[in-house]
Amino acid sequence: MTTIALDALGGDLGLDATVEGAAALSREPSDIRVMLVGDARRISERLAKVSYDPTRLEIVDADGCVRMDEDPRRALEEKPRCSVLTAAGLVADGDADALVSAGNTGATILASAIRFQRLPGIRRAALAAVYPTEQRHGPKKDPFALMLDVGATLQAEDVDLVGFAVMGAAYSSIISEIVAPRIALLSNGTEPNKGTDAIKAAHKRLIGGPLNFVGNVEGLDIPRGTVDVIVCDGFLGNVVLKMLEGVSEVFRDIAKQASGRKLQWKMGLAMLGGGLKRLRRMTDWKAYGGAPLLGMDHVIIKAHGRSEARAIRNAIKVAAKAAEGDLIGRIEQGVGALGLAEAESRSAE
């Protein structure tokens, strides 16, 4: 059994998404148990309206939650028993194997920093996101690749980028089941001398090392999906990821406008069924289950704030898979192979 602590109050849709997602998962065959963390009375009421397997769901009471628009630091100080801190505490205490939250991103990161330990050799945390690509990845032929950091560490130094590469490789190898994921730095050209100072220095540290580092990739390679893991700083990753989201929105808008307008369009869309579905799936990365927050000594999955039940269910499954695949152990191995922990302790002397 793998146990997931779910922040049941986080996310734009609150209990409607979290309780339904967890309940749906409990009805499927799996070894996953979910602790629904939040206002016990409200969770019970919501659960009474859906069917679920009571042996695989548990309610853990918490007091309050961090709203999406609240200042995370102040909110966590004022509400020490809120859902995300309580859920993180269950993981830290060994009652659960991983944390899942669709709530305020800053609060999830901060709650993790409070309850968990930073992994030795990893100076800065990274939020990684899967995004849709044209090319397939790994033995499961996943239609997505991984990018990190997408928002935890705005300005990253070379050693931080190397840490991201280690963590991205570990996560990709578990989730996409790729033995040696192809890792690249995102830059303004493929040549090793292209990029910011941090990128050029990270390139030197990664080339010829234990990871399957294939060099720099460009913006073109993002949608193509030339590599399995793209490494960049959180500022660039944030802009790129939100831009992909924007492209997806625009695509949906145009399709919606067009299909609402004409019978001819509706017929055309029906005929194009398969191809459009492929395009749509490529832009529907919310299906892929959320972004891991990497760099701590426990598995943390941040689901999208707008997650519906299906996205919550997928985030729980991804969290369980990462925990079962020993994500933390694999990151520690990578840190060891690259000598990051020794480098850190030397620089601390």
Next chain:
Amino acid sequence: MTTIALDALGGDLGLDATVEGAAALSREPSDIRVMLVGDARRISERLAKVSYDPTRLEIVDADGCVRMDEDPRRALEEKPRCSVLTAAGLVADGDADALVSAGNTGATILASAIRFQRLPGIRRAALAAVYPTEQRHGPKKDPFALMLDVGATLQAEDVDLVGFAVMGAAYSSIISEIVAPRIALLSNGTEPNKGTDAIKAAHKRLIGGPLNFVGNVEGLDIPRGTVDVIVCDGFLGNVVLKMLEGVSEVFRDIAKQASGRKLQWKMGLAMLGGGLKRLRRMTDWKAYGGAPLLGMDHVIIKAHGRSEARAIRNAIKVAAKAAEGDLIGRIEQGVGALGLAEAESRSAE
């Protein structure tokens, strides 16, 4: 009459694109005259195969050109009479009003730096690109917005970003005929305190000033086209622009694969005609004519290396419009209004 000096040998397609593009334009009613700069014999031979208006085309001989894969600095040193340097010289000497090249980007930037003067108050040059957006812009309802820098200045300081804002506003006001283009900084959030140090400082310099500065925009706003001009450093702009190009490629690939496969698909595509055309146009920014290189005392348009005749023709028209609209004068006005030249001379003391 507006005269454009065209680097006839630059670009992947060479004379096939440049001579045909210039010839096509000469057959249309306009006040534009083109100087085709390159190997005079080869240009004449190529011209003999197309129809054109000889009163609006002139050949200027040059010796050699910079290939796309050459090191720009070395190539320009070794070939001082090459097409791009000769064309830039014609503009510097007042024989032509603007330079257009589809050749090696580095060579175009370097040739401009050699032949032209940097504008006082503008510390760093910027390459600006128009890209397709969902929202329309200005009285002409242009389906594109402007982004700069996309590759001339990799790491920009706050004053550089302010200079880019001034130049982008001037260019957008001429090309899209917008009286006060909406300018924004690209960041990881809309709040003034979001972004890198350079972005936060540039925000302070721009807010409440003479430009129509609307604050920060996020990645989501790029495809939506929320503003008319997006300002960022050349590293970020390069990644974003190439990514848009990649998205466009992927879209075309999928449509092509699908339409080649099934009769049903072909019928569906035919029925969707208008809507798909809109999607395709949105991703076909090469139609918009090339990227201005801003910061020098003359108009320079860098056309895409893969430009075909139509793209060359559009680049020439854009260059003429920028020259006729007094792009340089408008940038100087903006520099004056923001006090950039005074700031520069103070910091030089």
